[in-house]
Amino acid sequence: MPDKPDKRSRNDHNALSVFTDLCHETREALGAMQQLVRFPAGQAITREGEEINFVGIVASGILRMQKTLTDGRHPIVGLLVEGDIFGQVFDGATEVAIEAATDTEVYAFPRGRFETLMRRSPELDRAVLLNILNELDRTRDWMVILSNAKIVNRVAGFLLIMCTRFVGVEHLVQARRDGIEVNIPMSRLDQAHLLGTRPESISRALHALAEAGDIIINTPNRILILDTGALAERVGEEDLCSITNLKNLLANKELLS
């Protein structure tokens, strides 16, 4: 299969890189209305079904999108990282709750003004559309991971997604001599909510991967990945995280550092 551009990865460190293709006036207008908002870890940003009056772009940190079930469970249906847009633009209420998984900074744009700007600027409109298409693709990736019966394999997929999606985001992914170190920015409980299981199983799965020699657990949340190929094989989806692309990005990072 030929190398195709991977829409999922970002290789620059600017949260607003989604907007670089926009014309000068549009960027000016966005800059004029943007406002940096901080959320401490654990804080709720929106509830389910609640209208929010701004469009947000994550500047730093991680947000989790989650549903609330009547039995008290909180399955996570997606993560938002640097550069991701949230706050459905045209469609009133968001169907998911958004909470800060880590300390987070968000660029907020007043919703009405953002929408009028979208109507005037086809490029902005398209940037938003592409962002949503990306989100759709990623959600499907999570579905594929969740459809895996064995938890070890789900965790393998989780680690790979962490690698590819968080490359270039803060200090979450770093190339080492012996592999790739990822800094998982959430608790075992959150990981369990994301992978449809319980924290104990996550722990066991990670230690099983360590046992198998695929990873090393430096601290509970700092995982050194020794064998990306082995993980990819467990998941079964070759281009889930396009390992080649990942390696290129890591090579770039090494050049930079």
Place this chain on the structure above:
Amino acid sequence: MPDKPDKRSRNDHNALSVFTDLCHETREALGAMQQLVRFPAGQAITREGEEINFVGIVASGILRMQKTLTDGRHPIVGLLVEGDIFGQVFDGATEVAIEAATDTEVYAFPRGRFETLMRRSPELDRAVLLNILNELDRTRDWMVILSNAKIVNRVAGFLLIMCTRFVGVEHLVQARRDGIEVNIPMSRLDQAHLLGTRPESISRALHALAEAGDIIINTPNRILILDTGALAERVGEEDLCSITNLKNLLANKELLS
């Protein structure tokens, strides 16, 4: 929680109802370029990573979107029914394979001409955007269902989604004196691929629901749902399928028939 408009349901029987809000010229232009294509059950429409040169709208039947894993598994990441748009517009290759789950009719629009029309008609552009947002919501619903550990509960969620999403689509959902009858338009194997399990488990789960008195299995694919509340409770997501809305739609159907 107040009644909010449910974007997931359709209560008219026209596949092109997504376009009713468009202006006259746009509809004329679309009508001029549309072409009805038939696919027999089981036929592949697109492979993963393959570019397709048309934008499709399902006229009748069911399509399944699926990924292909290296180990030969084919997890299903979504279903397309009457009125659903597919064939990502701006973003070249689709990341999923699309196959006909049943005999299907599709309105095909040449992609280039469709895109130029989109650029000229903000309403069309927005209709497509809304369709994608819907798809995103539905994919998250599947994620929530998949994150359920017990297969019985996943099947319960599956049945509810079938009810709400397929109301008004062909003869798949019908109101009865004693409940709601759904006609599942796919095999146990497909259901298993969708719910991340195996056909045997689907069978056992359905019979467990029958044992519990929640449903009656008339034929393997014609399920009479006796207690939607019990199913909803298993899933835990109250507005997954907005039961009240479902009941209204069924009431309408009865008035029509």
Place this chain on the structure above:
DNA sequence: CGGTATTTTGAGTATCGTCAAGGCCAGTGG
């Protein structure tokens, strides 16, 4: 350094996947 939350480990139970066999239904051909 102490206190707290998180992670890990353990043991027992429930559930699911697997493999194999049997049953049901539709379509086919005698």
Place this chain on the structure above:
DNA sequence: CCACTGGCCTTGACGATACTCAAAATACCG
């Protein structure tokens, strides 16, 4: 009209896996 065949659904038995509950160990924070 009936027997046959093939595909799908169902059922059973068994091993593997994950969930539950509890306790211990570890990491984190001041």
